[in-house]
Structure formats: structure tokens, C-alpha cells
Amino acid sequence: PKQSTVVLLPGDGVGPEVIAEAQRILELVAKIRAHKVSITFKTELIGGASIDAHGTALTEQALASCKAANAILLGAVGGPKWATGNPRPEQGLLALRKSLDLYANLRPCTFASDSLISHSPLKENIVKGVDFMMIRELVGGIYFGDRKEATEEDGFAYDTLPYSKAEVERVTRLAAALALQHEPHWPIHSIDKANVLASSRLWRKTVTEVIEKEYPQLKVDHHLVDSAAMFLVKNPRGLNGVILTENMFGDILSDEASVIPGSLAALGVYEPIHGSAPDIAGKGIANPVGTILSAAMLLRYSLDMEAEAVAVEDAVRKVLDGPDTAGYEFRTRDLGGEKTTKEMGDKILEVL
Amino acid sequence: PKQSTVVLLPGDGVGPEVIAEAQRILELVAKIRAHKVSITFKTELIGGASIDAHGTALTEQALASCKAANAILLGAVGGPKWATGNPRPEQGLLALRKSLDLYANLRPCTFASDSLISHSPLKENIVKGVDFMMIRELVGGIYFGDRKEATEEDGFAYDTLPYSKAEVERVTRLAAALALQHEPHWPIHSIDKANVLASSRLWRKTVTEVIEKEYPQLKVDHHLVDSAAMFLVKNPRGLNGVILTENMFGDILSDEASVIPGSLAALGVYEPIHGSAPDIAGKGIANPVGTILSAAMLLRYSLDMEAEAVAVEDAVRKVLDGPDTAGYEFRTRDLGGEKTTKEMGDKILEVL
Ligand SMILES: CC(C)[C@H](C(=O)O)[C@@H](O)C(=O)O
Numbered sequence: 001p002k003q004s005t006v007v008l009l010p011g012d013g014v015g016p017e018v019i020a021e022a023q024r025i026l027e028l029v030a031k032i033r034a035h036k037v038s039i040t041f042k043t044e045l046i047g048g049a050s051i052d053a054h055g056t057a058l059t060e061q062a063l064a065s066c067k068a069a070n071a072i073l074l075g076a077v078g079g080p081k082w083a084t085g086n087p088r089p090e091q092g093l094l095a096l097r098k099s100l101d102l103y104a105n106l107r108p109c110t111f112a113s114d115s116l117i118s119h120s121p122l123k124e125n126i127v128k129g130v131d132f133m134m135i136r137e138l139v140g141g142i143y144f145g146d147r148k149e150a151t152e153e154d155g156f157a158y159d160t161l162p163y164s165k166a167e168v169e170r171v172t173r174l175a176a177a178l179a180l181q182h183e184p185h186w187p188i189h190s191i192d193k194a195n196v197l198a199s200s201r202l203w204r205k206t207v208t209e210v211i212e213k214e215y216p217q218l219k220v221d222h223h224l225v226d227s228a229a230m231f232l233v234k235n236p237r238g239l240n241g242v243i244l245t246e247n248m249f250g251d252i253l254s255d256e257a258s259v260i261p262g263s264l265a266a267l268g269v270y271e272p273i274h275g276s277a278p279d280i281a282g283k284g285i286a287n288p289v290g291t292i293l294s295a296a297m298l299l300r301y302s303l304d305m306e307a308e309a310v311a312v313e314d315a316v317r318k319v320l321d322g323p324d325t326a327g328y329e330f331r332t333r334d335l336g337g338e339k340t341t342k343e344m345g346d347k348i349l350e351v352l
Numbered sequence: 353p354k355q356s357t358v359v360l361l362p363g364d365g366v367g368p369e370v371i372a373e374a375q376r377i378l379e380l381v382a383k384i385r386a387h388k389v390s391i392t393f394k395t396e397l398i399g400g401a402s403i404d405a406h407g408t409a410l411t412e413q414a415l416a417s418c419k420a421a422n423a424i425l426l427g428a429v430g431g432p433k434w435a436t437g438n439p440r441p442e443q444g445l446l447a448l449r450k451s452l453d454l455y456a457n458l459r460p461c462t463f464a465s466d467s468l469i470s471h472s473p474l475k476e477n478i479v480k481g482v483d484f485m486m487i488r489e490l491v492g493g494i495y496f497g498d499r500k501e502a503t504e505e506d507g508f509a510y511d512t513l514p515y516s517k518a519e520v521e522r523v524t525r526l527a528a529a530l531a532l533q534h535e536p537h538w539p540i541h542s543i544d545k546a547n548v549l550a551s552s553r554l555w556r557k558t559v560t561e562v563i564e565k566e567y568p569q570l571k572v573d574h575h576l577v578d579s580a581a582m583f584l585v586k587n588p589r590g591l592n593g594v595i596l597t598e599n600m601f602g603d604i605l606s607d608e609a610s611v612i613p614g615s616l617a618a619l620g621v622y623e624p625i626h627g628s629a630p631d632i633a634g635k636g637i638a639n640p641v642g643t644i645l646s647a648a649m650l651l652r653y654s655l656d657m658e659a660e661a662v663a664v665e666d667a668v669r670k671v672l673d674g675p676d677t678a679g680y681e682f683r684t685r686d687l688g689g690e691k692t693t694k695e696m697g698d699k700i701l702e703v704l
């Protein structure tokens with residue numbers, strides 16, 4: 001069997017609770033497929049948990065573990081406890097992305113559980129048939145530009161949003177590769193604010209050039225971020241295909257897209273889309289489904305176990321879809337149910 | 353009667369068509385209230401239309417007219433024709449905002465026409481009872497910071513997002529003034545990305561200080577922009593009150609909020625929320641309702657004609673709500689009807 005190391009980064013808030021369930025799923029997959037894979041788990045601290053223990057949001061040693069791993073599964077970072085302090089939990093996550101050069105975050109929005117539609121704020125006729133992959137550039141832009149904190153004296157702060165042509169090119173090529181995997185090929189919808197930002201004009205020009213020169217068989221169009229934010233809820237099917245955008249716009253749009261049922265997972269470091277939810281942390285009621293679907297993507301993309309990924313996704317879908325949809329028997333509280341994090345995990349394990 | 357000058361800036365795309373209808377409404381109000389007000393209209397070019405005529409997106413003379421006016425009503429700026437050129441249409445609008453120091457854009461989301469709910473992508477139980485005012489800082493942040501265009505040689509661009517304490521203070525005071533107008537007082541929901549941006553940390557600290565020191569009777573809470581983008585469609589009632597945010601986040605969130613029926617107008621320069629819609633420009637089918645509701649806000653805030661503003665809003669609501677809701681008789685195409693821009697204006701005038 002292939003030896004694989006998976007680093008678990010539970011982090012803060014509900015992170016540890018949801019990671020525990022995802023780990024159980026991965027363990028079961030490894031057990032059933034013992035001839036194919038053997039997974040060694042290693043747990044490291046990140047975020048506020050690491051600040052509390054070591055005074056830094058990510059230690060050199062934790063980073064080294066991540067670098068050596070086949071895949072990394074992250075819970076969540078941040079919380080009110082560390083909100084005004086220094087260092088901040090988020091620095092751990094940003095350092096991880098940058099050090100490992102995880103230059104893209106993939107958020108598919110295709111997993112459509114019919115019964116979840118009843119819990120969507122969007123009407124059924126709006127969300128049916130939505131099928132896109134959002135690609136967010138993850139190691140450039142305003143997250144990593146120079147910045148200056150305001151002082152009591154000057155009361156003045158700034159951040160910088162830099163992009164280089166090379167940074168835009170490589171994430172565009174990734175978008176193109178994903179667009180080509182689809183039959184018929186997916187269109188690419190690139191999002192920017194080219195009517196105001198210089199970085200967005202570079203973005204638009206570079207995306208256009210890469211596609212025209214290297215992928216003439218693909219179609220690309222451009223949307224301004226404000227109108228895309230509207231479009232994403234007004235007519236999300238209109239954005240079916242690959243949605244490609246820069247770091248900050250991607251942060252905003254992918255959270256917005258999470259109201260469409262099915263938009264649940266993330267790639268790079270595998271991270272569920274929800275935050276650390278400090279209000280419900282420790283209560284055992286967080287929904288582990290996002291993290292479990294991230295674990296499925298981990299199987300697919302990092303351990304090359306497509307069939308197993310599909311099996312996990314199917315198990316999740318089955319649990320959410322029934323047979324008890326009337327009473328919503330297998331739902332956590334966020335979806336109108338009463339199940340705990342662990343009961344949810346138990347049921348998915350059982351179906352799997 | 354009070355002498356008032358209203359500068360009309362039709363701009364590009366559907367701008368001229370929708371402004372024409374709003375002008376007819378204002379003319380009728382002035383005619384009926386001839387003892388109270390006399391409005392002189394002056395039309396000036398802005399955006400692409402001004403670039404075509406004068407090579408600049410806003411002439412000194414047009415700006416001077418705006419400065420001398422009691423109020424300004426804007427159609428829309430921009431379009432594919434000028435997208436890659438220099439100057440750009442948007443520069444006219446940004447210059448106008450900056451020169452007149454229009455430091456806030458107000459987007460109320462309260463005008464709820466029941467029959468419009470059927471055209472919302474959001475479920476009725478989600479949008480019912482939504483009642484907020486979004487305040488977007490309009491003359492600071494990344495719209496006005498230093499930037500560098502990429503060249504063929506360096507392939508490198510950046511934008512800067514600066515904020516000063518004074519800029520945040522004054523828009524916070526405006527938010528507080530609006531919150532106080534409500535009984536019971538509205539809470540203030542401030543939106544930022546303080547876990548990453550230095551400018552957002554200044555924003556959060558300043559908002560908190562101003563409210564605590566100067567308005568201890570008001571409540572303020574803080575949301576990260578990504579989670580606010582999700583919240584705005586998942587549970588918009590949870591943001592009832594004043595939503596206060598910086599320029600770029602406000603651009604994105606107010607367009608997103610436009611999917612909630614009723615969120616239609618803007619203040620400062622009175623601007624409808626829609627863009628220039630070049631695809632339908634010149635066809636006479638654009639929906640003039642946004643611009644007419646902006647004209648109502650103009651009556652309210654710039655001409656001190658509250659009763660007349662309410663009358664215009666009521667007329668719009670009546671036309672949209674019936675009696676022909678079954679056949680959607682008085683709707684433009686975007687709302688599933690077949691009426692033209694002018695027919696829509698005619699009907700609102702008639703009811704008024
Ligand atoms: C925790 C935070 C720094 C992070 C981000 O903004 O990238 C999070 O919101 C995310 O989307 O992964």
C-alpha cells in the first residue's frame with residue numbers, strides 16, 4: 001500500500017470537533033482500502049491554539065510537518081479571544097499558504113443534495129442546475145502586499161494590492177486545465193474591478209492573453225466584481241463553468257456562494273468554507289459535512305483515490321437526503337435538525 | 353417658490369432613457385407644487401458620452417454646474433466601447449464624487465413591494481421584513497489610493513487602500529445620525545476585513561471609539577466582509593439597521609443587496625444601483641424605476657420635500673403592485689413584463 005501522511009490542523013473554535021469526524025472518515029477509507037493506502041495522521045497546532053501554546057500562529061516545526069505531508073486538512077482559525085492581539089491567528093494560515101505556495105483555492109459548487117434546497121435562502125428554480133468551480137488566487141494580492149498599521153499619532157493606515165503577470169498567468173492556466181476537463185469545455189468567467197483598479201486591468205489583460213494564445217478552444221468572459229456579486233445570487237447558473245478571481249474578491253464571492261447548497265469544499269490546504277464559529281465551539285453541535293467533503297477532495301486530488309472520494313460524497317448525500325427528509329433526522333442544527341457533530345459523523349460512517 | 357437647480361447627468365448606456373423618465377416625474381412634482389418649488393434642469397455630459405465629445409470623462413464646466421446645483425441625478429457610466437481606452441468613463445464619476453466630497457452613498461433597503469417578491473431569487477420568508485440602510489464610504493480607500501499600471505516590460509501593477517482616522521470618523525457620525533433617527537434606535541453593523549487588512553483594523557477601532565464615546569446609546573457590531581456577503585443573502589433581516597462599510601466592500605455588498613426587492617436607490621449624487629446595461633441601451637426597454645426612486649430620494653434629501661418623495665414612492669409601488677399583478681401588466685422586461693421605459697414612466701406619472 002502507498003504510504004501517505006495527512007497533517008491535521010484542527011485550529012480554533014469548532015475546528016477540532018469537525019476535524020475529528022473527518023479523520024474518522026479517512027480512517028475508515030484507509031481501513032477498507034488497506035491494500036491500496038496506509039495513512040499516517042499527524043496533528044499540529046495552527047492559529048489561536050498555536051499562539052496560546054507557542055506565541056506564534058504557526059511554528060517552524062508545524063510548517064515543516066506540513067511541507068513533508070501528502071495532504072493537509074484544516075479546521076478553522078481565529079476567534080474573538082485573539083481578535084485584537086498580536087500575533088493574529090490568521091497569520092498562521094496565510095504563512096502556510098505562502099510557504100507552501102498554495103496558489104489556488106478551488107471551491108466546487110456542484111454537489112447538489114435536493115433536500116438541502118429547502119434550507120437554501122434561494123428559490124429552487126434559481127439554484128437547480130448550478131454547476132461551477134470557483135478558483136481563487138491565494139498567495140497574491142492585498143493579503144500579501146505591504147501594509148502600514150495606524151498609530152495613535154498618525155491615525156493613518158494602508159494596504160497594498162500588488163499582482164504580477166506571472167502570478168495571474170499560473171492561476172489562469174490552472175483554470176484552463178479545469179475548464180478543459182469538462183465536456184463540453186467549460187467557459188471561464190473572470191472577475192475583476194478593471195474599471196477602477198490597475199491590478200485588475202493587469203488581471204483582465206493577462207487572463208485574456210493566456211486563454212487566447214494558449215487555449216484558443218476555450219471561451220472567457222469578464223465580469224466586474226460588484227455585478228458578479230449580484231449575479232451570483234440572481235442567476236448563478238449564468239456563471240456555470242470556471243469562475244476565476246483574485247484573492248480578496250475570491251474570499252468574498254466564495255463565502256457568498258456558500259448559500260447555494262452544495263458549495264461546500266475547498267482545495268489547496270483542504271479547508272471547509274465555514275469559519276471557526278466561536279459561538280457554538282465546544283458544544284459538539286457543529287456541522288462536520290463541510291470538513292468531510294473537504295476530506296473527500298483530499299482523497300481525490302492528493303491521494304489519487306477518485307472512487308473513494310465519490311463514495312464519501314455519496315454517503316454524505318444519502319445521509320442528508322433521506323430517508324428521513326420529512327423529520328430531517330440526520331441534520332445538525334444549522335440545517336434545522338438536532339443531531340450532534342458526532343452523531344452526524346457516525347451516520348456517515350455507517351452508510352460508508 | 354424656492355428656486356432649485358437639478359443637474360441631470362444621463363451618462364452612458366441606458367442612462368439617458370431612464371433619466372428622461374425621472375425628469376418627467378420631477379417636472380410633474382414641480383408643476384403640482386409650483387407654489388413651493390421651481391426646478392431648473394440642466395443636462396451635462398459625463399462618462400463615455402463626455403469622452404466622445406470632449407476627450408475627458410467630466411469637463412470643468414460640467415463639474416462647475418454640479419457644484420452650483422441643489423442636486424444631481426445620475427444615469428449610468430461606462431460600457432464596452434471605452435473599456436480599454438484612456439481616459440475611462442468611470443473617472444468622471446470618481447472625479448465628481450471626490451470634487452464634491454460626496455463622502456457617503458446611502459442605499460436604503462426598505463421599499464418593499466410585495467408583488468416584487470415573486471421576482472426575487474430569494475425566498476419570501478428570507479426577504480420579508482428586511483429593513484436596512486447601507487452606508488458606503490465613497491471618497492476614500494482603494495478607489496483613490498496611489499496605483500501603478502503594469503507595463504509590457506515589468507508586468508507588475510498595484511493599487512493602494514489608504515484610510516485616515518478622520519475619514520472613518522465622519523462617515524461613522526453619519527451612520528450614527530441615521531441610526532438615531534429610528535425609534536427604537538437602529539444598531540450599526542460595521543463591515544471590514546480586520547483579520548487581514550491594516551486599513552480595516554483602523555476602520556474597526558475608529559468606528560468602535562466614535563460610537564462608544566459620542567453615541568453611547570447606540571449598539572455597534574462588526575462583521576468580516578466575507579461572512580457579511582454570505583449573511584446578506586442567508587439572513588438579511590439579521591443586518592437590519594445601518595450597515596456601514598468602506599468604499600470597495602460597499603460597492604460589492606450594495607450590488608449584492610440589490611437582489612432584495614426594494615433596495616433600489618442611492619444618495620449623494622443620486623444614482624440608481626444598476627449599471628449602464630449596454631446590451632439593452634437604446635431599445636427603450638430599461639427599467640426606469642431605480643432612477644425614479646432615486647429622484648424621490650432627491651426630493652426628500654436635497655429639496656426637503658418629504659411628502660412629495662413619499663407620493664412618488666407610493667405611485668411606483670402602486671404601479672408595480674397592481675391591480676394587474678396576475679398579468680404583470682406594468683413591468684419592464686427585467687421583471688417579467690413587456691412594458692417599455694416610457695410606458696412605465698407614463699403609468700407612474702398617471703398614478704402620481
Ligand atoms: C481566516 C482568513 C484569513 C481566511 C481568508 O480571508 O482567506 C478565510 O476567510 C478564508 O476564506 O479562508
Ligand SMILES: CC(C)[C@H](C(=O)O)[C@@H](O)C(=O)O
Binds near residue numbers: 430
Ligand atoms: C462605475 C463604478 C466606478 C462605480 C463604483 O465602483 O463605485 C459603480 O459600480 C457604483 O457602484 O457606483
